[in-house]
Amino acid sequence: MSEIVVNAVSKSWGGVGGVDRVSFKAEAGTLLVLLGPSGCGKSTTLRLIAGLEEIESGHITIGGRDVTHLSPAERRISMVFQSYALFPHLSVAENIIFGLKVRRVGRAERDERLKKVADIVGLSQLLDRKPSQLSGGQRQRVALGRAIIAEAAVCLMDEPLSNLDAKLRHEMRTEIRSLQQRLGMTMVYVTHDQTEAMTMADRVILMRDGQIEQNGAPHELYNQPASDFAARFIGTPPMNIISWRDDTSLGVRPEHITLDDHDGVSATIKAVEYLGADSIIICDVKGETVAVRQSGYCSVTTGTKVNLGWQNRHVHLFEKNSGKRREGGLPQ
């Protein structure tokens, strides 16, 4: 099977974007998302797996084969670039079958595979066009087609949706995920968009400053963030984190806070953001900002004094200095 194992891999440029002894494993046939802010090393990690950067130390195996010192082509992977990297002078068809031509696949097989892939990515009508005559979404599909026609077991994606508008991004998200599952590919997907990570991934690796902050399934990252960084990175709006004791901060998700009339922490409403299905109420608690999610339309006026309440089981505790999660519930 084509699982990917990254073992204590390092790469540095003396600046941002390097990675430091990163280890993880992508199970065969699953979608692993590398998530993090810009400069956290997620793209570097992907490029190391692809073989586009040279590894300083550590090992990478794909399907049990050590590929650490192999060229990108020898790793038998396919890749989608953020810019799509389409060849501007070649037609859609030529772009898709580029790799097959390189590997001297016969014309009959080439045509057959092109037809199949064009159907899958919905480009059958546009095969003679040049990339410049396509919309952003169509270009994305060409890049996708070029990646899947190789029938490689491993597909790497470097922020493939970041150049699309919001509606298209949502569509392609679903499409890429279903494609990955249908073809049974092992996919490593880089993004800075936590929504993409949460909706698509089997496993999310959250990175920060070249190291892994947390590695887990989407619900684990959401429900048990390993640090205040993870807690703030995931969720819209992010988790509220307020100082609690000298060495501890207290975190609670906006949807777990309720507005009470008499009990709880006193707060002042600063603003209300109405989103349709729910409203986000921005409150001020002793100089710290706390967001509260209320379902539906919420007609409170700014400046109103309210009391905020939550249940102890929804509380997360973090060490103030290290930011690490402190296990064990809230001491009474």
Added chain:
Amino acid sequence: MVAAVMSATESRGLRRRNWLTNVNAWLLLLPAIVLLATFTHYPILATLYHSFFSLGRSGPAAFVGLDNYSYMLDDDVFWQVLRNNVIFALATVPTSIALALLMAVWVDKKIAGRSFLRLAFFTPTVLPMIAVANIWLFFYTPGYGLLDQFLKMIGLSGHNWLGDPATVMTALSVMVVWKEAGFFMIFYLAALQTIPPDLKEAAAVEGAGRWYFFRRITLPLLMPTTLFVSINALINSFKLVDQLVIMTKGGPNNASSLLLYYIYEVAFTFWDTTYAATLTVTLITILAAVALTKFIYLDRRIHYQ
């Protein structure tokens, strides 16, 4: 009635505004038009006009129709310099382009002393042709020139490179290639740097080797530059004759003379200005044909980003 008056005033206002816009536009164009008309368009038309007249050394110039052109077709020297020019173009244009591309690809890589190499390749372009010709005149001097001294060292006897009809064109071509290639390299270098690096990475993932990538991706993407450079090189090969003045004066026995140099000789040594006008019209026709081929035919067949 009121409406009619209104619309009349309105359209008068509109016309006035249009007129002002036009005057404005023409005024802005005026400096360019004056310069082009005085130094390009008028001379071309005057040359064309004179090519249909006799010289008029004794008496007024008479209209002779195409006599000058039929004389040209019978002129052996004209055919020789035209042939020389075609050979010169064939020898210098592809060579300098190939060399320019090679140098550009080389200095586009991350190598030590890259800036120095770029500068070194570009230096011949900065030198005036007159200076280049004088330098190379020394290289080719029989006996004590650089080339002969070198040949003597490895045991070969001296040779009069510029005095031998068999070697003079080659000697001049080598020099022109040396001078021109660096200039064209700059265009290739600029074009190479506009090719996004992720195309190379995408091709590498697909298994394309360096040569395959160069042939299938880099070269086609450089085609607009190649076209631009080759048209310029071709026109230059007809236009650049300074070296002949310094090095050979078209000799020996017109073996190195080019069309433009022959025009110069006819006009200012023999003072046959109408025949020079005839030759000039021929030269302009050739260059215009080259330019038209680019704009009408080749531009459609090339991918522009």
